[in-house]
Amino acid sequence: MGIYTSTRSDIETSISKAIVKGIADDGGLFVPKNINDLKLDYKSLVGKSYKEIAFAVFRLFFDDFSDEEIRYCIDGAYTDSFKTSEVVEISKVANFYELELYHGPTCAFKDVALQFLPFSMQVSKKKNDIDSKVMILTATSGDTGKAALEGFKNIDGIDITVFYPKGKVSDIQEKQMVSTDGKNTHVASINGNFDDCQRIVKDIFADKEVEKELADKGIILSSANSINISRLLPQVVYYVYSYIKLLERNEIEEDELINFTVPTGNFGNILAGLYAKRIGVPINKLICASNSNNVLTEFLKTGVYDRNREFYKTISPSMDILVSSNVERLIYEIAAHKQMGVSKKMEDLKTSGRYELCEHCTASMKEDFYADYTTDEQCLEEIKNTLINDHKLIDTHTACASSVYRRYVEETGDSTKTVVVSTASPYKFSKDVLRALVDEIPANEYECIKKLNEISKEEIPSSIAELQNKEVKHNTNLNIDEALNYVLALAEGK
Numbered sequence: 001m002g003i004y005t006s007t008r009s010d011i012e013t014s015i016s017k018a019i020v021k022g023i024a025d026d027g028g029l030f031v032p033k034n035i036n037d038l039k040l041d042y043k044s045l046v047g048k049s050y051k052e053i054a055f056a057v058f059r060l061f062f063d064d065f066s067d068e069e070i071r072y073c074i075d076g077a078y079t080d081s082f083k084t085s086e087v088v089e090i091s092k093v094a095n096f097y098e099l100e101l102y103h104g105p106t107c108a109f110k111d112v113a114l115q116f117l118p119f120s121m122q123v124s125k126k127k128n129d130i131d132s133k134v135m136i137l138t139a140t141s142g143d144t145g146k147a148a149l150e151g152f153k154n155i156d157g158i159d160i161t162v163f164y165p166k167g168k169v170s171d172i173q174e175k176q177m178v179s180t181d182g183k184n185t186h187v188a189s190i191n192g193n194f195d196d197c198q199r200i201v202k203d204i205f206a207d208k209e210v211e212k213e214l215a216d217k218g219i220i221l222s223s224a225n226s227i228n229i230s231r232l233l234p235q236v237v238y239y240v241y242s243y244i245k246l247l248e249r250n251e252i253e254e255d256e257l258i259n260f261t262v263p264t265g266n267f268g269n270i271l272a273g274l275y276a277k278r279i280g281v282p283i284n285k286l287i288c289a290s291n292s293n294n295v296l297t298e299f300l301k302t303g304v305y306d307r308n309r310e311f312y313k314t315i316s317p318s319m320d321i322l323v324s325s326n327v328e329r330l331i332y333e334i335a336a337h338k339q340m341g342v343s344k345k346m347e348d349l350k351t352s353g354r355y356e357l358c359e360h361c362t363a364s365m366k367e368d369f370y371a372d373y374t375t376d377e378q379c380l381e382e383i384k385n386t387l388i389n390d391h392k393l394i395d396t397h398t399a400c401a402s403s404v405y406r407r408y409v410e411e412t413g414d415s416t417k418t419v420v421v422s423t424a425s426p427y428k429f430s431k432d433v434l435r436a437l438v439d440e441i442p443a444n445e446y447e448c449i450k451k452l453n454e455i456s457k458e459e460i461p462s463s464i465a466e467l468q469n470k471e472v473k474h475n476t477n478l479n480i481d482e483a484l485n486y487v488l489a490l491a492e493g494k
């Protein structure tokens with residue numbers, strides 16, 4: 001049985017094997033072999049809860065999971081650690097809707113998938129009789145690390161280690177990570193930058209001797225980053241959910257097309273939108289919003305992917321990416337499942353940093369997507385205008401998206417109802433959000449949070465409000481060349 005394949009060669013596998021492996025042996029990413037065969041009867045979901053809608057969506061995708069196993073994962077993931085009973089919320093802002101995905105334990109949208117992934121990994125291990133302990137290694141520039149720690153903490157049979165660059169994440173992000181409890185969590189700051197952290201993890205994954213040494217101890221390595229198929233699929237659910245809720249509220253009619261605007265980095269979130277469209281949600285355009293690192297804007301407009309360009313550090317750091325890994329899955333869809341073609345393009349990307357789609361593929365991609373980008377100045381302007389005109393405080397990533405949406409409407413005149421996907425609580429990026437509103441910015445991030453609260457009257461999420469007084473549980477600091485021994489020592493302790 002198997003409805004999954006690799007983007008790079010014609011193999012067949014099941015969801016549980018794809019989840020445990022993370023990445024295919026040929027270096028490709030796991031994808032549904034033929035997503036057009038999966039059809040969701042969305043009309044039957046009217047009146048259902050988030051969890052029930054999640055079940056209907058996962059039933060399509062989790063081929064070798066039983067109904068009970070799917071329910072176990074959903075119930076494990078979506079608990080009261082989400083501050084709203086329905087996991088996500090949809091609010092109306094001026095002439096669009098905002099899908100708030102930031103009510104999870106770490107206040108960013110990655111919680112929706114990272115709360116689910118650990119349970120699905122646990123079930124997948126069991127289904128494939130894998131007794132080994134799994135060691136998750138993750139490098140983070142800030143957001144992913146904490147979301148992964150919260151997702152994996154206290155999950156039996158799995159350990160998680162996070163590396164972050166010392167002094168290069170925000171005070172809030174650092175405190176979120178080092179205050180994590182749980183008996184299986186490890187956090188170390190690295191004297192280096194994010195690329196160093198990522199290289200540490202990649203080198204350990206590629207080291208055959210380390211692999212053997214760990215295997216002898218009954219340990220296998222895995223990763224929590226967004227190439228795992230089980231990080232992608234939970235994101236399909238909230239596209240379906242949004243449509244159902246707009247229908248229930250009589251904001252749209254049955255089969256009416258809607259748009260989504262998505263602040264995009266690794267292309268995972270917006271790709272889940274494409275999957276939702278493929279399984280039958282009436283979606284017109286997926287509007288891809290980038291920041292000044294606008295490699296995706298060019299790609300979706302022209303079919304040319306070119307990473308040979310300056311890298312900008314922006315105020316929407318989770319979108320500061322030049323190689324968006326999930327684009328590989330997009331090409332598999334667009335290029336009619338021709339794996340040879342995908343392989344060749346990924347090879348070109350590696351060797352020359354560039355590849356090009358054929359005219360036909362580019363045209364077909366433009367039927368689904370529109371793309372544009374937002375500068376830091378436009379982003380700050382958007383935050384300010386949204387608070388003044390719409391009385392809503394938004395974060396820097398969401399501001400990129402709503403700014404792009406406004407320009408999309410100006411350019412195209414498209415009046416299709418649109419959902420702007422909101423990916424983080426504004427309090428996670430307090431300093432820059434505050435910069436949009438006042439001239440004097442306190443140096444201390446907690447002061448920024450307080451001030452932002454005074455100005456906006458928007459409630460501070462409890463996990464952020466409590467942070468200042470939380471005990472530090474992890475204080476390991478390592479030089480780059482000490483990281484491998486640290487991991488081996490952790491393995492020894494198991």
Ligand SMILES: *Cc1c(COP(=O)(O)O)cnc(C)c1O
Nearest residue numbers: 264265266267268269318423424
């Ligand atoms: C990760 C992240 C994004 C980008 O999402 P992708 O799935 O990588 O495209 C956008 N906003 C925030 C706040 C994020 O944490």
